[in-house]
Amino acid sequence: MTNQTGATKRRSRRTMLTLFTIVALALGGLTVESTSKWYLGVAVVAILVALLLIAWALTARYDRGVARGRVTPLETARSQLDVGLVRAARAEHGEFAGVTEVRRQLPSLTFDEAVKLHRYV
Incomplete structure (x- = not known):
C-alpha cells in the first residue's frame, strides 16, 4: 500500500x-x-x-x-507520560518547558493537545 x-x-x-x-x-x-x-x-x-x-x-x-486517528487520546497519552519529568521541568523552567517536555515524550501530539495534557498533569 x-x-x-x-x-x-x-x-x-x-x-x-x-x-x-x-x-x-x-x-x-x-x-x-x-x-x-x-x-x-x-x-x-x-x-x-x-x-x-x-x-x-x-x-x-x-x-x-x-x-x-494517529494521535492518541489524552487519557492514553497521560498514562504513557512520565509525570515527574513534566512537573520537574515546569517547576524549574516554567510552563513552556513543561509543554516542551510533554512534546518530547509524546511527539505524535499536536501543540494544542500537549498544552491540554500539560494543564492536567
Whole structure:
C-alpha cells in the first residue's frame, strides 16, 4: 500500500470529480436526446452530481478521520507520560518547558493537545 501525500490525494480526487462530471453530462445528454424532454436530462445530471458530491464528502470525511486517528487520546497519552519529568521541568523552567517536555515524550501530539495534557498533569 502506498502512502499518498495530501497533494496527490487532492489531485486524485479532482481527477475523479472531472471524470464523473463528464460521465454525468454525457448521461444527461443521452437522456435528453433519447426522450426529447430536457427536464429529464437535467434531473439525471442533478442526481448524478448529488451522488458524486455525497461520495466526495464522505471520502474527505474519512481522510480527516484517518489523519486524526494517529494521535492518541489524552487519557492514553497521560498514562504513557512520565509525570515527574513534566512537573520537574515546569517547576524549574516554567510552563513552556513543561509543554516542551510533554512534546518530547509524546511527539505524535499536536501543540494544542500537549498544552491540554500539560494543564492536567
